[in-house]
Amino acid sequence: MTLLNTYYWHQPRRLTCLVLILFISACVSTPQSPNDVSSAEIAKAKLIAGLAKQAQINKPIVPVSPTAIEVDLQNDAVTALLDSAKTALLQGDLKAAQTILQRVQRIAPRDPNVYYKLASTHLDLKDYKLAEHVALKGVSLAQGQDFQLRKLWLMIADIRLQSGDIIAAEKAEHTASRY
Amino acid sequence: MKYLYAQFQSLKFATKLFLIFLLLLSLGLIYTDHHIRQQFEGKRWAVPAKVYARPLELYVGSPISSNDLKVELTRLGYQFTPEVVKPGQANISKTRTIIYTRGFKFTDSLETAQRLTIHYTGTQLTKITKGGGKDLSLIRLEPVLIGGIYPLNNEDRELIQLNEAPEAFIQALIAIEDRGFYEHNGISLRGISRAMLANLKAGRFIQGGSTLTQQLIKNFYLTSDRTLARKLLEIPMALLLESHYSKADILEAYLNEVYLGQEGARAIHGFGLAAQYYFAQPLSELKLPHLALLAGLVKGPSYYDPRRQPERAKKRRNLVLKVLFEQEAIDIFQYDSARLAPLDVVEQTSLSKGAYPAYLDLVRRQLRQDYPDEALNSEGLRIFTNLNPIAQNKAETALTKTISSLENTHGKSIKGLQGSMIVTDPQTGEVIAVIGGRQTRYRGFNRALDTQRPIGSLVKPAVYLTAIEQGYNLVTELDDSPFELDMPNGTTWQPENFDLKSRDYVQLHQALAHSYNLSTARLGMSLGLDNVIDTLKRLGVERPLAPYPSLLLGAQGLSPLEVARMYQTMASNGFQMPLRAIRRVTDSSGDELSRYPFELEQTIDNNSIHLLQYILQETTRAGTARSIYYSLPEDINVAGKTGTSDLQRDSWFAGFAGNRLAVVWLGQDNNMPMPITGSSGALRAWTNYMVNETLEPFIAATPEDIEYLWIDQQTGMLSDKGCFGAQQLPFLSGNSPTERSKCGIRKRNDALPTVDRWIERLFE
Numbered sequence: 001m002t003l004l005n006t007y008y009w010h011q012p013r014r015l016t017c018l019v020l021i022l023f024i025s026a027c028v029s030t031p032q033s034p035n036d037v038s039s040a041e042i043a044k045a046k047l048i049a050g051l052a053k054q055a056q057i058n059k060p061i062v063p064v065s066p067t068a069i070e071v072d073l074q075n076d077a078v079t080a081l082l083d084s085a086k087t088a089l090l091q092g093d094l095k096a097a098q099t100i101l102q103r104v105q106r107i108a109p110r111d112p113n114v115y116y117k118l119a120s121t122h123l124d125l126k127d128y129k130l131a132e133h134v135a136l137k138g139v140s141l142a143q144g145q146d147f148q149l150r151k152l153w154l155m156i157a158d159i160r161l162q163s164g165d166i167i168a169a170e171k172a173e174h175t176a177s178r179y
Numbered sequence: 180m181k182y183l184y185a186q187f188q189s190l191k192f193a194t195k196l197f198l199i200f201l202l203l204l205s206l207g208l209i210y211t212d213h214h215i216r217q218q219f220e221g222k223r224w225a226v227p228a229k230v231y232a233r234p235l236e237l238y239v240g241s242p243i244s245s246n247d248l249k250v251e252l253t254r255l256g257y258q259f260t261p262e263v264v265k266p267g268q269a270n271i272s273k274t275r276t277i278i279y280t281r282g283f284k285f286t287d288s289l290e291t292a293q294r295l296t297i298h299y300t301g302t303q304l305t306k307i308t309k310g311g312g313k314d315l316s317l318i319r320l321e322p323v324l325i326g327g328i329y330p331l332n333n334e335d336r337e338l339i340q341l342n343e344a345p346e347a348f349i350q351a352l353i354a355i356e357d358r359g360f361y362e363h364n365g366i367s368l369r370g371i372s373r374a375m376l377a378n379l380k381a382g383r384f385i386q387g388g389s390t391l392t393q394q395l396i397k398n399f400y401l402t403s404d405r406t407l408a409r410k411l412l413e414i415p416m417a418l419l420l421e422s423h424y425s426k427a428d429i430l431e432a433y434l435n436e437v438y439l440g441q442e443g444a445r446a447i448h449g450f451g452l453a454a455q456y457y458f459a460q461p462l463s464e465l466k467l468p469h470l471a472l473l474a475g476l477v478k479g480p481s482y483y484d485p486r487r488q489p490e491r492a493k494k495r496r497n498l499v500l501k502v503l504f505e506q507e508a509i510d511i512f513q514y515d516s517a518r519l520a521p522l523d524v525v526e527q528t529s530l531s532k533g534a535y536p537a538y539l540d541l542v543r544r545q546l547r548q549d550y551p552d553e554a555l556n557s558e559g560l561r562i563f564t565n566l567n568p569i570a571q572n573k574a575e576t577a578l579t580k581t582i583s584s585l586e587n588t589h590g591k592s593i594k595g596l597q598g599s600m601i602v603t604d605p606q607t608g609e610v611i612a613v614i615g616g617r618q619t620r621y622r623g624f625n626r627a628l629d630t631q632r633p634i635g636s637l638v639k640p641a642v643y644l645t646a647i648e649q650g651y652n653l654v655t656e657l658d659d660s661p662f663e664l665d666m667p668n669g670t671t672w673q674p675e676n677f678d679l680k681s682r683d684y685v686q687l688h689q690a691l692a693h694s695y696n697l698s699t700a701r702l703g704m705s706l707g708l709d710n711v712i713d714t715l716k717r718l719g720v721e722r723p724l725a726p727y728p729s730l731l732l733g734a735q736g737l738s739p740l741e742v743a744r745m746y747q748t749m750a751s752n753g754f755q756m757p758l759r760a761i762r763r764v765t766d767s768s769g770d771e772l773s774r775y776p777f778e779l780e781q782t783i784d785n786n787s788i789h790l791l792q793y794i795l796q797e798t799t800r801a802g803t804a805r806s807i808y809y810s811l812p813e814d815i816n817v818a819g820k821t822g823t824s825d826l827q828r829d830s831w832f833a834g835f836a837g838n839r840l841a842v843v844w845l846g847q848d849n850n851m852p853m854p855i856t857g858s859s860g861a862l863r864a865w866t867n868y869m870v871n872e873t874l875e876p877f878i879a880a881t882p883e884d885i886e887y888l889w890i891d892q893q894t895g896m897l898s899d900k901g902c903f904g905a906q907q908l909p910f911l912s913g914n915s916p917t918e919r920s921k922c923g924i925r926k927r928n929d930a931l932p933t934v935d936r937w938i939e940r941l942f943e
Binding site for chain 1: 236238239240241286287288316317465604606607610751752753754763771774776777778780781785788793796797800801814837838878879881887888907909
């Protein structure tokens with residue numbers, strides 16, 4: 001009633017609308033049921049149904065991706081392979097490490113950590129351009145994961161520094177500092 | 180005296196002649212000996228390169244069903260048995276599979292043969308346990324051998340060592356071909372006498388008395404002509420070979436040399452390959468009746484061909500078994516059981532070799548950039564590819580069924596409809612399936628690589644991406660009214676929308692999702708053709724593109740492979756990457772020669788690609804490809820674009836989920852118009868494929884500079900979630916609409932209660 005007093009009573013157009021809809025609701029013939037419901041209840045139910053329908057209409061057409069994409073870090077296969085890659089790296093066998101990391105990539109292609117490690121092998125091989133782009137791919141997947149983003153941008157800074165591009169390295173370091 | 184002198188002279192002459200003959204004979208023998216040793220000790224055979232599919236990785240959480248596993252194991256020639264007791268056997272049920280793997284030496288590690296139990300629910304693997312019950316996190320099955328690259332003589336063989344041949348097989352071979360093998364010195368006088376007698380009785384040549392050594396000499400050094408000269412040469416050569424090499428060396432060479440069958444132009448040599456060719460299993464895994472059949476085939480692979488002459492082959496096999504029994508090499512129970520066993524020869528069509536001609540074609544092309552033909556067809560290289568036989572199988576089924584269904588619906592108008600398909604991993608750029616035509620086993624024209632057909636609206640994302648990069652947002656209004664353009668050659672270009680209607684203005688995202696031609700053409704012209712071409716290049720199109728306005732609506736011809744590369748860049752967040760069919764190449768002993776690693780380059784920035792990805796998702800949710808969700812579950816997010824060329828000569832669809840990207844082309848080789856569009860043709864094949872794949876949803880990571888806002892669909896103004904007709908759209912921060920719709924303003928001011936808004940909209 002308060003709503004009516006506040007908004008509808010002083011605005012004839014809205015009041016007409018409300019009356020009209022209530023009138024239409026009242027005119028609708030409903031099947032008799034053992035517990036006959038009142039017209040007001042029907043109108044209320046219709047309003048709720050209408051609202052529900054509207055809510056459905058406004059569901060995003062395209063589901064929006066979550067703010068942070070979680071990566072299954074508990075995958076034992078990934079952990080085991082990352083350990084093998086680490087061993088290969090410690091032995092200085094960068095090619096073997098890359099082969100193993102590409103196996104990890106096939107299992108967990110959205111894990112930014114995989115791209116971080118892959119980028120580091122390319123950096124060790126002094127393939128700066130590829131190292132940077134692999135790290136950037138990691139960045140593109142690390143949405144909402146500040147720790148990963150910081151790590152990746154610091155790596156990009158390192159890559160740029162080693163390749164002699166000091167200004168770009170500083171920019172990357174600045175980006176890293178945001179996380 | 181004179182007579183004696185003459186006699187002496189004659190004798191002297193004869194002696195000289197004899198000495199000369201002896202000298203020549205010695206020289207001949209020395210030469211032959213050198214020749215025998217040189218060839219026997221050098222590279223004996225031109226061994227074709229072997230091409231393998233990707234090894235199946237099994238780990239907890241891996242997407243695989245019992246059906247998928249069965250396809251893989253069938254391709255690997257596993258035997259499905261109630262008891263799994265030796266390598267190459269498996270037992271499959273709906274919830275678990277027991278496998279005894281064969282093991283394989285990969286370049287990075289050795290997978291040993293082991294008995295495993297694999298548990299899964301639906302389409303996901305839940306547990307792997309080893310024989311004793313120990314849990315494993317990851318295993319790799321051996322890769323499926325999918326083909327070879329053959330030398331000019333088309334000889335194919337798989338080299339084996341003597342110790343890989345079962346004892347029973349050696350016994351059977353020697354029993355039927357040369358029972359005195361371990362006693363003679365290369366020739367068997369007893370064998371020759373027996374053959375001569377048989378030939379005299381028959382009055383013609385019916386039997387040979389050749390030993391295994393002589394047969395090896397004939398096949399390895401001489402021709403197969405049945406001439407006296409060859410026979411005479413064969414004997415000393417056999418003696419020389421035996422004098423230099425052990426029986427084991429000779430037998431091993433024989434096992435690899437002997438001719439055992441023909442598949443078209445491809446000649447099957449050696450028992451290693453014959454075991455695969457006839458039984459799809461390694462020789463070491465074959466049972467007694469199989470081994471007896473192979474031993475029996477030596478006498479006449481065509482005459483006793485078990486596929487074409489099964490009765491004859493069975494008689495021959497049983498003869499071998501009988502000889503073995505008579506020699507007490509097998510007992511009565513083994514004999515009875517083996518002679519009653521079926522031939523068990525696999526259907527030729529079920530063999531993996533030759534099963535993927537279009538994929539092998541791609542592999543050959545990529546290899547030839549790095550290897551000469553001779554290295555490929557003679558060095559026994561091992562080529563490990565990215566082919567996924569399970570995905571290939573599903574893609575083939577989807578494409579062929581869709582084509583048949585379309586032909587049933589549309590009748591004669593599309594008789595002879597052709598199609599091709601490429602499937603890749605959108606994250607890694609690995610090509611996992613290629614189909615070159617509706618006859619998927621046919622080695623002819625490869626439409627996936629060699630057709631260059633107008634791509635229609637598949638080009639449009641490049642136009643809209645250019646616009647986004649130039650500062651357009653998703654609700655920028657585009658003019659969709661008709662126009663004409665006078666061309667330099669005097670003609671007039673007059674594009675039309677597919678529905679022949681025009682709209683005054685459409686928002687940018689709607690124009691692409693609904694594939695409007697007029698607004699796209701106008702937009703492209705205002706952006707500049709060179710800029711659109713530059714975008715196409717950054718998306719991965721390498722061929723030169725002419726700056727004609729019709730380019731904007733896809734008049735440019737591309738192959739499905741080129742389209743796949745273009746869409747790969749869109750799927751992988753703007754990173755362009757080469758599409759790779761090959762992982763690595765090793766020599767015959769497994770040492771790595773070259774690798775084709777993951778490479779990429781970011782050519783489109785994160786923000787722009789995200790906005791484009793949104794519209795491609797809208798296309799599948801509410802645009803021209805919305806029929807996808809009649810079949811795919813709502814939670815599997817996919818993105819893509821339909822394409823139809825002028826007069827509906829080509830039907831295209833390119834799209835991707837999280838773990839699969841597929842491009843489908845349908846059309847006729849004679850380039851005739853068809854009654855199908857991208858939506859009603861290629862999209863159906865694409866959906867039929869994706870429905871049967873274990874899909875992961877496409878997740879478009881939202882870059883930090885992107886914000887999602889509720890927009891009024893009608894006006895493109897800011898709105899609110901609760902407002903009628905509001906749609907959530909992404910915008911680059913600072914480039915979003917600033918004006919608010921009425922509903923949006925009220926919501927913002929919290930001025931009206933929900934009920935009121937609803938009532939008002941009802942009557943507005």
